[in-house]
Amino acid sequence: MEERKNRVIVTVLGKDQIGIIAWVSNRLAGFNVNILDISQTILQDFFTMIMIVDLNPAQIDAGDLTKTLAEEGRQRGLQVNVQHEDVFAYMHRI
Template sequence: MSVIREESNRAIITVIGRDQIGIIAWVSNKLAEFQVNILDISQTILKEFFTMIMVVDLKSATLELVALANTLEREGLEKGLQVKVQHEDIFTYMHRI
């Protein structure tokens, strides 16, 4: 008997770049603009490099995942940041042992 697994509404967002004022505020404001809820966030600064991983809920999002990813990636590049957005299911499958 096969188990039907419901697709998750969550995504993983990573942000990497030189540390600068306002990175968390920028990402948080963009997500709020598109009704994306932040479930968990971890950030650190390694020497002068900022790194952040977020788990977000897309259930109420006003943008599709691909459009959200493209927007954050494009605007992030303008700020000197590398931003990646992956659906939780893809992230989980890619990192299985």
């Protein structure tokens, strides 16, 4: 059976500051989450980082990852969202 795809999109929004990517990638590595692609832009004066990551080898599920990153992000003044890639595929692609 084909392995079920379990890719999620992590977005980090907020005021630009040193070490955002270092923090996120360090936490992801700790949970054995594989980063597949990263993009970073400044959009409407906001730091916007979008990562696509693979949760298949991970030791954490999407729900707990969301909770962890959202809470730690809040302490840094950053809004972190974690959503399965299907959400975007369904919503934005016909």
